[in-house]
């Protein structure tokens with residue numbers, strides 16, 4: 063007999079996971095389905111991590127509404143889920159009269175969108191707040207409500223909280239077909255058939271393809287790549303998010319601190335044909351170098367420790383696609399969620415719950431819903447007394463595995479217990495391998511722990527699932 067659910071969510075990015083969390087407040091059988099081996103493997107893994115204020119979206123758009131509501135919900139979601147979130151504020155900077163006109167237009171848009179806490183200020187005032195800014199900045203738009211978070215931590219935390227409240231994760235389940243049978247959608251995924259009364263399409267850049275499986279081809283999604291350079295922690299020289307004036311392709315290249323104390327420059331905006339292309343190119347790096355130095359001349363690009371790219375899901379409609387499909391009413395779209403999707407996720411989750419209720423799903427609140435999810439203890443951030451207490455409880459917290467980031471065996475074992483199955487799964491949950499040496503030292507040790515805890519041979523372990531095997535065999539055999 064096939065598994066049966068009230069709601070199957072296709073896509074375990076920040077949008078799908080936030081929806082799963084929101085729906086787990088109700089007495090519903092929920093499946094969170096993803097093709098990848100883990101949650102947060104799409105755009106939610108590699109983006110700018112900004113909780114946008116909301117002045118950039120066209121007034122009256124779904125994006126604008128979701129952004130402003132999402133921003134307002136972030137503090138509560140971050141606190142309940144123990145996810146880092148810092149309302150550090152953002153600047154959009156202008157370099158002369160043409161940019162200044164864009165800045166006042168952005169301010170007006172922000173007012174129309176209901177964004178609080180915006181100030182237009184001369185360059186000298188902006189530099190007094192953010193001394194790293196270029197001396198050539200003539201005007202700036204400051205948005206006090208903008209902030210930074212960790213996108214994959216937010217995604218993982220939503221998914222964990224949903225699971226604690228009864229939702230099931232079905233990873234390694236690529237959805238390849240769907241059909242309607244009576245009041246049910248039958249989903250073919252990962253070699254099995256799954257039945258659901260409603261399907262939520264949160265498949266990111268593939269959401270057009272998932273929609274087409276149920277006959278709705280009313281939109282397409284174009285991939286737009288964004289490349290980044292990440293700097294070592296000691297080189298961080300900004301306290302706020304610094305944007306340049308936006309272009310037709312997006313919000314432009316920014317320089318920003320991260321919640322972990324690093325700093326990055328990015329993203330580029332390159333329209334692609336391949337939805338899976340996350341390569342970083344020499345042209346991308348050259349553009350990031352020139353543009354980041356324009357905003358922050360003192361940026362120390364000798365301290366770059368890695369580069370990466372993410373792929374935005376640009377919908378043909380020019381706006382988020384949220385609502386019941388006109389072709390198949392049991393298909394609820396949370397599709398084409400480009401930027402600011404990370405910011406909007408909590409608001410989109412609430413909106414999808416409302417749409418499901420209006421669509422006829424009975425939604426009775428669960429008495430035992432627990433909104434709280436505990437983060438994995440972070441040994442590096444504890445004081446001496448707290449560290450001693452943790453080691454007393456579990457000696458594995460006394461063995462440091464990742465020296466750059468001071469990540470202990472205890473944290474890695476806990477990450478595996480919560481669902482990490484690959485090197486990157488451990489990395490995203492603990493930061494092991496995210497430091498200056500980028501895993502050069504700790505990767506073999508993390509692999510030993512993964513092998514031991516999961517009881518699988520080292521040769522079966524992957525970097526991020528699928529075919530990304532780390533070892534091919536013993537040197538003697540080769």
Ligand SMILES: Cc1cc2nc3c(=O)[nH]c(=O)nc-3n(C[C@H](O)[C@H](O)[C@H](O)COP(=O)(O)OP(=O)(O)OC[C@H]3O[C@@H](n4cnc5c(N)ncnc54)[C@H](O)[C@@H]3O)c2cc1C
Pocket residue numbers: 072073074075076077078079095096097098101102103104105106107108109110111112113114235236237238264265266267268269272287288289329372373374375399400401402403404405406
């Ligand atoms: C370069 C860049 C910068 C950005 N910066 C910001 C920012 O600063 N602030 C902000 O708010 N937003 C930002 N965004 C946007 C934000 O990252 C996205 O809106 C958000 O991550 C989208 O989440 P999602 O869950 O819709 O998609 P994803 O995270 O892509 O998840 C979709 C999931 O669907 C799964 N899937 C696809 N097809 C199938 C299938 N057939 N079967 C099963 N599973 C399937 C995929 O494996 C994937 O895990 C940025 C995006 C990019 C790329």
